[in-house]
Amino acid sequence: xxxxxxxxxxxxxxxxxxxxxxxxxxxxxxxxxxxxxxxxxxxxxxxxxxxxxxxxxxxxxxxxxxxxxxxxxxxxxxxxxxxxxxxxxxx
Ligand SMILES: [Zn+2]
Ligand SMILES: [Zn+2]
Numbered sequence: 001x002x003x004x005x006x007x008x009x010x011x012x013x014x015x016x017x018x019x020x021x022x023x024x025x026x027x028x029x030x031x032x033x034x035x036x037x038x039x040x041x042x043x044x045x046x047x048x049x050x051x052x053x054x055x056x057x058x059x060x061x062x063x064x065x066x067x068x069x070x071x072x073x074x075x076x077x078x079x080x081x082x083x084x085x086x087x088x089x090x091x
Contacts, residue, residue, distance in 0.1 A: 017085040024085045034086065035079035039068035 014023040019036040043065045066073045070080035 015085070015087040015089070018088050019083075019086050020079070022085070026085075026087065029084050031084055032082040034083050036081060036083070037067045037069050037072070037077075037079050038081050039070075041065065041075050042068045 015026050016023050017034055020034050022034075024033060064073060065075070067077065067080070072080065
């Protein structure tokens, strides 16, 4: 009987990033690979202390939807921050 030596082959097909939900190759992770918003998309009044935009005459003066981090009002706006992808295995 011959023993087949199976080297420890790590088969990494792809890891899902827990921030941007994209699949990435950990071996080609880079500091700018992940684009994300560090805060949530919220629906409330813009904070007057740090208002991100001037209200126009036709804008309702109440709750707006925007990213809490950068004020982007489009839920599909590309992330304002870049970093390494973060897998669910990472602490
Ligand atoms: Zn943002
Ligand atoms: Zn990512």
